[in-house]
Amino acid sequence: MRASCDRRPGNKANHGHRLLLATLLACAFGCPAGNLQVAPIVLEFTEKQQANALWLQNNADHPINAQIRVQQWSQTTASDQLEPSQALRASPAIIQIPPGQRQLVRIVRPMPMPTAPVQHEQAYRVWVDELPQIDGPQPAGLQFLLRYSIPVFVLPDGAQPREQIVKAPVDxxxxxxxxxxxxxxxxxxxxxxxxxxxxxxxxxxxxxxxxxxxxxxxxxxxxxxxxxxxxxxxxxxxxxxxxxxxxxxxxxxxxxxxxxxxx
Known part of the structure; x- marks a missing residue:
């Protein structure tokens, strides 16, 4: 597996230094850039599973604040479409990670489990956004804020997780x-x-x-x-x-x- 990393620049003045937003499209292995790390970088829910664990790691020497949100993912026009969704939620949605520590974020399914069999896998993306520092000394020079885009799949009835099995030729x-x-x-x-x-x-x-x-x-x-x-x-x-x-x-x-x- 491989992860695709796309750096997306954006200008934002903040106490004399610039912030750049780096978007990491997590598809297989996490990109090892920056102080904020996220694992795992693909999540799968079985048909009866109500929660999954997402770990945020802070490798910096200062606290990192992050926001976590969920969007539904479709390809109805032969391109990726993302829309806000309440089918999955992040708990907590905003978090502070102390230096050198990691924190757990639960991705939960708050809605009742469907009574009818689910025929097709449902797809979502979890966005993890590093937030700018507000308190404390401001670093000088060019700064990067990380954004992770993590695929999340709710499996149909009877399907086996695909990320935890030995890879084999596909039908x-x-x-x-x-x-x-x-x-x-x-x-x-x-x-x-x-x-x-x-x-x-x-x-x-x-x-x-x-x-x-x-x-x-x-x-x-x-x-x-x-x-x-x-x-x-x-x-x-x-x-x-x-x-x-x-x-x-x-x-x-x-x-x-x-x-x-x-x-």
């Missing part, structure tokens, strides 16, 4: 991929008709002669259960006319061919 019968090769980019559209998410990484184009052209090193992204996702990937070189796409699915040890819907 691809629920996946349908289509793509369009442009002069300088490849547009990939993947539909997932299964009842659990699929994570794609190490995407490559395999020519009929067997030559592999890497298109995305590391994580590409998720296709959520019963939904569809699209990516536009820049091309450094023209692809062979005939071939197919392959990717590692759910961090399986070897890449698998993406089933084509139109090719």
């Amino acid at each position: 691809t019968s629920a996946l349908q991929a289509s793509w369009q090769v442009l002069a300088d980019a490849l547009i990939l559209d993947v539909r997932n008709t299964g009842n659990q998410r699929v994570r794609l990484s190490e995407l490559g184009w395999v020519a009929d002669k067997g030559t592999i052209t890497p298109l995305q090193r590391g994580l590409l992204g998720y296709v959520l259960a019963g939904q569809r996702m699209q990516w536009k990937l820049p091309l450094a070189t023209r692809l062979p006319v005939t071939g197919h796409l392959q990717a590692r699915l759910n961090d399986a040890p070897v890449a698998q061919i993406l089933p084509s819907a139109t090719h």
Whole structure:
């Protein structure tokens, strides 16, 4: 597994120094940057589980304040959509972590458990935002505030957690991929008709002669259960006319061919 870290700058004046917001999209292993650490970086709820533990670690020599919030995650327009949700809540929602200590945040399901079987996995993201220092001496120079985006999945009835099992090749019968090769980019559209998410990484184009052209090193992204996702990937070189796409699915040890819907 790998984690994708995206640094997102923003300007904010604060007692003569600047703050930058660094967004860490936690997808597999936590990014080891900054004083605030979060673990685990993927959460899974079984169908009857009502709470999960999220640990915040402060590696700094001063207290760190953080805010935790939850949003529902969907891909209804072939892109990631996030909306506020009360289906999961963070307790506490604002926390102070002493220097060198770690604190527990419980992610809870306050609503009654559904009486009817849940057919598809539900997806959320937990946002952990480091808050600016207000009290005490202000550090000089450029400062970074961390933001973690942590995937959370509520499993459908009978499903096994995917993050705690030995990785193996994925049944691809629920996946349908289509793509369009442009002069300088490849547009990939993947539909997932299964009842659990699929994570794609190490995407490559395999020519009929067997030559592999890497298109995305590391994580590409998720296709959520019963939904569809699209990516536009820049091309450094023209692809062979005939071939197919392959990717590692759910961090399986070897890449698998993406089933084509139109090719």
